[in-house]
Amino acid sequence: MSKIFQGSKRVVVKIGSALLVDQSTGAVRRDWLAALSKDVAMLRARGAQVLIVSSGSIAAGRRHLGLQNRSLKLEEKQAAAATGQITLAHAYQESLAAEGFTAAQILLTPGDTEERRRHLNARATILQLLSLGAVPVINENDTVATQEIRYGDNDRLAARVSTMVSADTLILLSDIDGLYTADPRSTAGAEHLPVVDHLSPEILAMAGDVAVSAERGGLSTGGMVTKLEAAKIALGGGCRMIIARGNDPHPLQALADGARCTVFTAPEKPVAARKRWIAGQLNASGIVVVDKGAATALANGKSLLPAGVVRVEGEFERGDPVSVTGLDGNRLAIGLAAYSRDDAAKIVGRQSKEIADILGFEGRSALIHRDDLALLADGPGTGRTVRDERAQPVT
Numbered sequence: 001m002s003k004i005f006q007g008s009k010r011v012v013v014k015i016g017s018a019l020l021v022d023q024s025t026g027a028v029r030r031d032w033l034a035a036l037s038k039d040v041a042m043l044r045a046r047g048a049q050v051l052i053v054s055s056g057s058i059a060a061g062r063r064h065l066g067l068q069n070r071s072l073k074l075e076e077k078q079a080a081a082a083t084g085q086i087t088l089a090h091a092y093q094e095s096l097a098a099e100g101f102t103a104a105q106i107l108l109t110p111g112d113t114e115e116r117r118r119h120l121n122a123r124a125t126i127l128q129l130l131s132l133g134a135v136p137v138i139n140e141n142d143t144v145a146t147q148e149i150r151y152g153d154n155d156r157l158a159a160r161v162s163t164m165v166s167a168d169t170l171i172l173l174s175d176i177d178g179l180y181t182a183d184p185r186s187t188a189g190a191e192h193l194p195v196v197d198h199l200s201p202e203i204l205a206m207a208g209d210v211a212v213s214a215e216r217g218g219l220s221t222g223g224m225v226t227k228l229e230a231a232k233i234a235l236g237g238g239c240r241m242i243i244a245r246g247n248d249p250h251p252l253q254a255l256a257d258g259a260r261c262t263v264f265t266a267p268e269k270p271v272a273a274r275k276r277w278i279a280g281q282l283n284a285s286g287i288v289v290v291d292k293g294a295a296t297a298l299a300n301g302k303s304l305l306p307a308g309v310v311r312v313e314g315e316f317e318r319g320d321p322v323s324v325t326g327l328d329g330n331r332l333a334i335g336l337a338a339y340s341r342d343d344a345a346k347i348v349g350r351q352s353k354e355i356a357d358i359l360g361f362e363g364r365s366a367l368i369h370r371d372d373l374a375l376l377a378d379g380p381g382t383g384r385t386v387r388d389e390r391a392q393p394v395t
């Protein structure tokens with residue numbers, strides 16, 4: 001038994017169209033999906049939360065609309081995706097239910113993962129689903145994504161999702177068991193790389209040309225180019241990435257049993273990467289001043305509750321970065337506000353249970369959640385150093 005999943009707490013599994021959808025008939029490969037769902041159950045039994053990023057809506061949908069056997073224009077792909085996504089959702093719902101899991105569909109556009117406020121909303125919803133035991137099944141919202149604002153490949157979408165939810169492992173299931181020194185389909189003697197510790201220019205060059213990958217046609221997009229782009233995103237967010245072969249049933253069980261793959265190691269933990277991202281938000285125009293008790297709570301890794309806030313200053317909207325200072329003016333942290341300045345001002349010093357009555361809506365109990373706080377190891381004003389966060393919980 002391999003140790004590949006040892007310590008994994010949150011795993012994103014990306015499934016390409018070619019694995020999930022039969023190329024000749026356009027039907028979902030139900031037996032393969034049933035086996036995959038058993039693998040999900042295996043990871044869950046090992047204590048890991050699992051998210052699926054699934055392609056296949058266009059591949060499954062084109063036959064519904066008589067769009068087989070030719071390349072499609074963007075609007076035809078969007079139309080195909082609209083019908084195929086229903087098929088995918090049903091297939092996942094049934095297969096995961098057979099293992100006792102509730103499937104939850106989430107369709108994202110690049111803006112949802114990149115624009116901070118929408119990113120935080122999507123993150124909160126996905127984390128809520130995970131805490132309720134559901135298995136999120138995520139795809140690009142192809143029907144509304146335009147050419148310019150489209151991922152187009154789910155490798156990078158899966159990497160963005162991984163960093164958004166602070167996953168520790170991203171697995172790209174492909175038709176190949178990892179990265180080779182060159183495309184083994186066209187280069188005899190290409191060698192398999194079991195571990196990649198650094199995305200050097202030499203490694204990036206091994207993916208070849210995206211145009212050539214695209215020419216292979218069929219159901220897949222991107223080839224190794226988008227997988228290495230995904231690696232840059234995932235590793236930057238503290239998430240390791242694994243490329244593994246998914247064609248045969250039970251690909252995750254095969255990995256657990258020691259199947260060959262490529263592991264791209266991450267230089268830091270997801271929580272540390274997220275805190276670094278928050279600490280790097282340079283435009284913190286708002287200030288939240290906290291009392292001594294709250295300062296101590298923050299130092300102990302707690303969320304900032306309104307009860308410990310003395311006043312708010314400056315302008316900020318929900319999701320904006322704000323500086324957290326003590327009564328003496330020392331900056332203690334940078335955090336992402338769960339409330340706008342106007343709403344925050346109304347709940348300063350109040351108990352979390354009073355928030356709904358004061359604001360007229362049920363908001364978050366914390367003014368800044370601990371996951372959205374980066375403590376600063378600095379004196380007054382200037383510091384940007386993130387304190388060692390290893391002791392902090394992920395959720």
Ligand SMILES: Nc1ncnc2c1ncn2[C@@H]1O[C@H](COP(=O)(O)OP(=O)(O)O)[C@@H](O)[C@H]1O
Pocket residue numbers: 016017018019173174175176178179180181182183184185206207208213219220221222223224
């Ligand atoms: N250096 C390389 N190592 C491995 N595979 C490569 C490499 N360069 C190009 N490829 C091609 O990338 C393909 C996998 O990408 P793709 O077909 O897009 O799969 P997916 O559907 O999983 O996204 C492989 O089958 C292989 O032909």
Ligand SMILES: N[C@@H](CCC(=O)OP(=O)(O)O)C(=O)O
Pocket residue numbers: 015016017018054055056057058059081139140142152153154155219220221222
């Ligand atoms: N969002 C598209 C997926 C595009 C994509 O990345 O496909 P693939 O290369 O098969 O993972 C769909 O569902 O058809």
